[in-house]
Amino acid sequence: xxxxxxxxxxxxxxxxxxxxxxxxxxxxxxxxxxxxxxxxxxxxxxxxxxxxxxxxxxxxxxxxxxxxxxxxxxxxxxxxxxxxxxxxxxxxxxxxxxxxxxxxxxxxxxxxxxxxxxxxxxxxxxxxxxxxxxxxxxxxxxxxxxxxxxxxxxxxxxxxxxxxxxxxxxxxxxxxxxxxxxxxxxxxxxxxxxxxxxxxxxxxxxxxxxxxxxxxxxxxxxxxxxx
Numbered sequence: 001x002x003x004x005x006x007x008x009x010x011x012x013x014x015x016x017x018x019x020x021x022x023x024x025x026x027x028x029x030x031x032x033x034x035x036x037x038x039x040x041x042x043x044x045x046x047x048x049x050x051x052x053x054x055x056x057x058x059x060x061x062x063x064x065x066x067x068x069x070x071x072x073x074x075x076x077x078x079x080x081x082x083x084x085x086x087x088x089x090x091x092x093x094x095x096x097x098x099x100x101x102x103x104x105x106x107x108x109x110x111x112x113x114x115x116x117x118x119x120x121x122x123x124x125x126x127x128x129x130x131x132x133x134x135x136x137x138x139x140x141x142x143x144x145x146x147x148x149x150x151x152x153x154x155x156x157x158x159x160x161x162x163x164x165x166x167x168x169x170x171x172x173x174x175x176x177x178x179x180x181x182x183x184x185x186x187x188x189x190x191x192x193x194x195x196x197x198x199x200x201x202x203x204x205x206x207x208x209x210x211x212x213x214x215x216x217x218x219x220x221x222x223x224x225x226x227x
Contacts, residue, residue, distance in 0.1 A: 001116055002026040004045045006036030006062065007078070008054050012101070016049065016078070019105050020112065033057035040066055045073050047115055050095075052079040052086070060093060067094040074115045078103065084177060110168045117166075128163040131223055133202060133210060135163055142202075149201050154179065159198055162211065162221035171218040195219055 003025050007013035010031075017027045028043070030036035033054040040048055040062075048066075052059040063075055074096045079086070082100040090098050097111050128135040132145045140156060142149040151159065157179045162170065172191045180190070199211040210221050 001046045002028070002044065003047045003049060003112070004028045004030065004036065004039055004043075004073075005049045006030045006033065006054065006059070007049070007051045008032065009051075012078075016105075016108065019109070023109055025112075031055075033059065033062045037062045037065060040071060040073060041069065047112060048073050048075045049078050049112075050075055052077060052081050052090075060089065063090070063093050063095060076111060076115060078108070087177060107168075111165075114165050114168055128160065130163055130166055130210060130221060131208060133163070135160060144202055144206065147205075151198070151201065155194065155198050155201070158194055159202070159221075162198075162219070165221075167220060167222045169214045169217050169220045175218070 001024075003020055005013055005016055005020075005027060007016065007029065008031050013029050013031065017029045020027045028039060028045075030039055033056050036048075036050065036054075037057070039045075050059045050062060054062075059077060059079065063077075066073065066075075075094065076097045076099060077090045077095050078099050078101065080101045087098045096115055099108060099111060126136065126138045128137065133142075134144075135142050135156075137160065142151055142156065142159065158175070161175065161178050175191050179194075195211065195213075199209075203209045203211055209224065212220050212222065212224075214220060
């Protein structure tokens with residue numbers, strides 16, 4: 001797998017490149033938006049890790065230009081721009097994920113692997129599968145084994161997010177922004193209530209539990225470690 005990093009902060013760029021290289025990826029590093037855009041357009045990459053604030057053209061313009069040229073390389077924004085408006089803008093321009101600095105490399109690596117599992121063009125994926133759980137995105141149907149699961153529209157979106165990010169611990173704030181399009185308020189338990197409802201529908205009555213609470217961090221959907 002080949003990854004392009006576009007990052008002007010030398011320490012961060014070198015750190016991410018070294019970490020991903022040690023994880024087994026082939027990694028190129030560009031220090032400016034123009035250099036990154038040129039590499040993305042002239043070479044073939046499985047993933048682009050893109051900063052927003054660059055010394056020449058910003059990451060927004062790089063991504064917009066790539067999408068206008070029908071370049072569908074998955075893009076992960078890695079940036080200090082942490083407002084909800086910035087995240088929404090990135091996703092609306094065609095980014096696949098958004099991670100805010102400062103970050104833990106373990107989380108970055110998990111997100112990189114998740115995006116690469118989804119493939120170059122995740123939009124063509126119509127059925128998500130984890131163990132015996134299936135989510136049909138076109139027909140808006142869910143089932144576990146032979147058991148049909150009835151989900152509300154919001155529950156469907158929540159389960160889709162968890163399945164697309166299989167194995168990743170998703171903070172409540174990320175779930176809130178992706179599924180409810182809102183800022184997370186620690187005083188509300190809407191996320192926890194929704195998770196409990198979906199968990200009851202897909203896990204109750206099954207020996208293998210798929211939705212897991214990671215105390216103090218968030219939730220993830222995955223097979224248990226002992227399977």
